[in-house]
Amino acid sequence: MTDTDVVIIGAGLAGLGAAAALRDSGKRAVVLEASGRVGGRAWTAYPAALGGVWFDMGAVWFHDAENNPLVPIARAAGDTLLQSDEIRTERTFVGDRTTTKAELAAYASAWPRYEAAAEAVIAAEGDVSLAEVTRRLSDDPWAATVEAWEGPVICAADAENFSALDWRRNVLGGINLVPEGGIGAFVQRRLTQGLDIRLNTPVTRVRWGGPGGQVTVDSARGSITAGACIVTVSTGVLASGALVFDPVLPVRVTEAVHDLPMGLAIKVALRADGPDRLGLPPHCSVDRIIERAGDPLMPFQCWPFGRDYVQGWIGGSAAWDLARAGDAAAVDFALAYLRRAFGARVDRLFAGGASLVTHWDADPWVRGAYCYATPGSALARDALADPVSDGHLMFAGEACHVGFAGTLAGAWISGQAAARTALAVVGR
Ligand SMILES: Cc1cc2nc3c(=O)[nH]c(=O)nc-3n(C[C@H](O)[C@H](O)[C@H](O)COP(=O)(O)OP(=O)(O)OC[C@H]3O[C@@H](n4cnc5c(N)ncnc54)[C@H](O)[C@@H]3O)c2cc1C
Incomplete structure (x- = not known):
């Protein structure tokens, strides 16, 4: 050389x-x-299990699109940026039923409450764990759900091990855009x-x-x-x-x-075997209340962009456990999670068994999803x-x-x- x-x-x-x-x-x-x-963790694949459509194994969105330097590059090149946020619908479950309007309003207002509590604890005590913020909100029924999103789901880290200050310094706002054809393909092309x-x-x-x-x-x-x-x-x-x-x-x-240290996030995609769409519109997010802090949250993106599969996402130690347990265990976990909301029709819908589980844990050149700071x-x-x-x-x-x-x-x-x-x- x-x-x-x-x-x-x-x-x-x-x-x-x-x-x-x-x-x-x-x-x-x-x-x-x-x-x-x-591309590294930007990798678009075309898995046969999902019918050969493009699928991002790692990164999916241009977050905070207004301030994201990759967005002007895509725009200048004439790439189509899909308005994922705008077309998304949402269903939030409490047990096996969807939330009432009042519950949804309480959930929406839980996020600013959580952020304010984090600011207050950090100002008074310095950097603490995200779990400590949740403990300060013990009478808020939605605090554990916000914690589950902000810790394991978004940052791939358990709240007990995750710095609340690191979280605050990196909370992203704005809209999320998806380049048509996938992020990994965009990176290779542009x-x-x-x-x-x-x-x-x-x-x-x-x-x-x-x-x-x-x-x-x-x-x-x-x-x-x-x-x-x-x-x-x-x-x-x-x-x-x-x-x-x-x-x-x-x-x-x-x-x-x-x-x-590296956190882990796993995607589990399950392809429908038949016309049932669980009564959900295309591009619908399925979320649920977490009743006890630390319980695993697996939100689903169902029928993304009108496709015929659902995609669950899980992070933190639950993801490391599933990665160790193997693909069959990860698929079973996803099916059990969906069953809580939709019952036995889930088993009929995914009886074909076509599925995909991502494995950033096993990539020797990455060894996880992305890192987080400890408290x-x-x-x-x-x-x-x-x-x-x-x-x-x-x-x-x-x-x-x-x-x-x-x-x-x-x-x-x-x-x-x-x-x-x-x-x-x-x-x-
Ligand atoms: C499941 C998942 C979902 C994500 N979702 C999003 C998202 O929606 N939006 C977003 O913005 N970000 C997302 N991210 C995060 C984003 O993908 C990463 O932050 C980003 O790609 C990291 O880029 P990097 O250059 O720091 O590291 P990497 O992409 O890891 O690049 C490092 C490169 O170094 C190479 N390498 C390692 N060891 C050696 C060696 N010894 N010699 C030579 N080369 C080596 C690796 O192969 C790799 O290509 C996601 C990540 C994952 C895993």
Whole structure:
């Protein structure tokens, strides 16, 4: 491999964002990617179990579309952005019945109550767990449901282990858009032009602090030396030790990795066998009250964009448990969950058995869905993003952004920020 200005490890959104910024500044950058595809956790597949339609195994939405830097790229390219929020209908269940109007109103107002309680606890006591916020709302019948959404479902973390401050710093507003054809396909189509990406090239060692700050990266396909290196692998990969740093990393970096463990989110898709649609309109979300804090919540997107399957989503330790138990257990769990709302017709509807269970836990190059900060560690993201070796070695990715943490946009922006630091270094 020939030497270059900047070497980037990983061709996910952070790596692609960094490489695009360097390309636009006329610097040479090489992206080394362990797997056989670009995109990382943005991956559109066409599963036979779902009839070959496009299906995003990881990221689905451009969150906070008004402020998301990927949205103008899609718009400029003429891509169709599906208005997922606008066409969505919702059903919320209490036991086997749907909510009354009064219950729904109480649910809607529970979110601002929860946010206000979090602000108050953090202001008085500093960073606590999200579960601690729920405990302060013990007389609010919907607090455990809000916790289940904001902890395991959205952030892939159990509320007991999740920093309330990290949550507050990264709550996203605005609308969610879906690029027609899938996010992974969008990334491949629009974010790779003119980039030097080497697939199937796992990096094993990063030797930093060489002459003039140079970094040499060893991979299965040889070594490459650069003026700066941007590492974009997940904190799960960093914690695994699969990537050796020589010399060892500063303590503040290893501590940050420790304080930002990977959460897990699993999608379970079940394809209908027959015309029944459970009395639900297309693109309908099915949600339910969580009566006891910590009980698992599996919300469903039913018949997304008019398709013939439903998709359940579960996160946190319940997801790790199901991942260990296997696909059949995950499908059984989803069926049991649906049965509580719709009864035995669920078994007839999904009797064909066509299903899909995602497995980000088993991807050795990711090792989870995305990371979260543990209570008291909300500043770990800032610590990880802080350049090492005077900017010759940097970390970027979803773990390193505050505001858009755990998202495509956060990864992209943090990659571009790392590229700006690298530019200052290699320009010298
Ligand atoms: C189920 C799920 C749903 C999600 N939903 C959304 C959503 O709707 N909207 C949203 O914005 N975000 C969502 N996300 C989060 C989003 O996908 C991630 O935040 C983002 O893709 C992370 O990008 P990254 O560049 O930080 O990391 P990655 O995408 O993990 O990229 C890192 C790359 O490094 C490679 N790599 C690892 N080890 C090595 C090595 N040793 N050598 C070389 N390469 C290596 C990996 O193969 C990978 O390609 C979701 C994620 C999951 C898992």
